[in-house]
Amino acid sequence: MTNAWLVLAVGDDRTHGSNDGYDDEPSRHYSWDDTVPNHAALAVGDVIALWDKKSLLGVSVIEVIETGQAVKNTYTCPECGKASFKPRKVKKPTYLCWDCAAQFDEVVTHRKTVKTYRSRHDAAWVDMSGLLPGSVLRSLCDAPKSQLSLRPLRWEKLSAAIAATGAPTTITIAETTQQRIAGGHRQATVRVRVGQAAFRKRLLDEQGQTCAFTGPAPGAALEAAHLYSYADSGEHHARGGLLLRRDLHRLFDLGLIAVDPRTGLLDVSGELAAYPEYARLQGKPLGVRLTPDHRRWLAQHWNMHRTPQADIPAQQGQEQLLTT
Structure with missing residues (x-):
């Protein structure tokens, strides 16, 4: 069975009150760190379906995972110490904490050294912008109600859902790449x-x-x-x-x-x-x-x-x- 992941590439959960976000470019690379659940589970050869919480962006296969270290800023509520807040668009103070209901303009900043990950997946990228809605993508996950940025996904179900749309796509590119990486032919796609x-x-x-x-x-x-x-x-x-x-x-x-x-x-x-x-x-x-x-x-x-x-x-x- 092919390992596959539903990966949140853009959207509210990638840049919000608790951190500074990530420098994703969905058609080429995706970044995360060891503060993210499932951070070490993704592997070369896995299929990734990238979405923005509203709909599918595209499908690809991980060619390389680059790792490193970085100092990351995280932010918490000054009252309860949790990160459950976002900036408000109109009302003041700027922030409202969902956990303790505190309102504030200044957050508490923490600096932490993290292990960083970046996938490279441009060779097999297939653009599928808007092809499947978020509700369908969630239903294909192992845990449909999960809120994680990296969610295990049933590739067989996803490929069937894509085929059922009747839209012309080159989805076989992703399948061919996965098979060749699994078979030891990584040189066909690795481009670092x-x-x-x-x-x-x-x-x-x-x-x-x-x-x-x-x-x-x-x-x-x-x-x-x-x-x-x-x-x-x-x-x-x-x-x-x-x-x-x-x-x-x-x-x-x-x-x-x-x-x-x-x-x-x-x-x-x-x-x-x-x-x-x-x-x-x-x-x-x-x-x-x-x-x-x-x-x-x-x-x-x-x-x-x-x-x-x-x-x-x-x-x-x-x-x-x-x-x-």
Whole structure:
């Protein structure tokens, strides 16, 4: 059974009277610390469904959990010492404590050293803004009446609820990522990369504002895609990258789009057949000229993500791949 979590990414419980909140960016990363219940239960490979208490924001899979330490400010009521208060919008004094009914303008500040956590989950992110209401999401949790920010969730029920909406989504991206991480293929999605900005600039200088799969595109829409496992090598190879639109970068990392080393043409997984924008890329040539290094890395990517009978040596792929 896939471990899954309903995670409160934005909303009143993330920034309120008792603390300074967190710097979440739902489509990329999520932060919490050891003051949060279930803080140590989340793990690489777990599915997370992010919401804002009103509706679903999106679904992804945890690629990496970064840990550290920080000094955190927390605030309590000066009368009862509890944190059950929020600032009032109109009335004065500024705060009202729900526990003891005290009213006050100044809170008591405490400084505490905490262990911090940050998930990275951008590679498999699927935007589903508003697809399911909060009431449905709560009902899918192990404890539907829970008020926690990190709640165990039934992934099978969530995926069924998403499918029942009839909305076209790429939910299989999350499922594929989870399976590959569980199978030891974390290199397909891990992207914690020092020097990424310089790597991207070099690719822009060399290739121009061109998505290798679809052609000219605004620079802001292009990401530097490694054709090899950065996680394994720990360095940026000068001829080991192509510029791709963010959505295509994600699909390439997951192996849902690859380059056939025998023909030099794009190969689109059958999982994307229902999406015309991606399906029409099947059999198309790349929009940039490939170097021998590009060809070698693309052959290795093909070997990782396609069927065993298509497996060919990287050198053979270098020789066979057509130059566009």
